[in-house]
Amino acid sequence: MDCLFCKIIKREIPADIVYEDDEVLAFNDINPQAPTHILIIPKKHIATLNDIEEADLAIIGRLQYTAAKLAKERGFAEDGYRVVMNCNEMGGQTVYHIHMHLMGGREFTWPAG
Ligand code: AMP
Ligand code: ZN
Numbered sequence: 001m002d003c004l005f006c007k008i009i010k011r012e013i014p015a016d017i018v019y020e021d022d023e024v025l026a027f028n029d030i031n032p033q034a035p036t037h038i039l040i041i042p043k044k045h046i047a048t049l050n051d052i053e054e055a056d057l058a059i060i061g062r063l064q065y066t067a068a069k070l071a072k073e074r075g076f077a078e079d080g081y082r083v084v085m086n087c088n089e090m091g092g093q094t095v096y097h098i099h100m101h102l103m104g105g106r107e108f109t110w111p112a113g
Contacts, residue, residue, distance in 0.1 A: 005041050005097035019070060024062050026070060026102075034082075035105030036074055040066050047096045049087040067102045076104040084112070 007013040009025055018038060019026035029037040042059045046052060052060060064083070071077040081104035086093040 001045060003045055003097050004095055005039075005099065006045050009041075009043055019066060021062075023059050024066050026066060029101070033101075034103035034108075036076065036081075036103065038067075038070055038102040040070075040100040040102060041097060046098045048093065049085060049098060052098075063100045067100055070102055071104055074104060079104075080108075082108045 004013065008015045008027065015027040015030075017025065017027045019040075023043055024040060025043060026038050026040045029039050040063050042056070042063065044056070044059060046056060067081075067083050068077065071081050081102065084101040084103070085098065086101075
């Protein structure tokens, strides 16, 4: 399968990996939009948020749990941070393997652009 993030999971493409377990991989975004900008992905290939099935619910929860864990480790959990998941073209998705953006270390505005 020609998926960039699956290739990162299989170590066919290098990435700056910051966390891994049986279900989840996290690595620094190549084009960071904040002092900390980590992508948290399921090891299972799921193309978009629309493709999540009921059997995937635990994996999705693990993405969010991992984001909070990494935010605490890095010391910005209490100050606050932003998590984002983009879906399809209008949502700004460019890589079609779902990923949670964890951004911290600066103040974020709302609404998002
Ligand atoms: P999205 O636009 O929500 O699909 O986010 C895709 C993200 O993947 C962007 O923030 C990119 O900077 C990031 N990205 C693309 N290629 C790589 C890569 N090889 N390693 C790490 N991050 C990447
Ligand atoms: Zn994939």
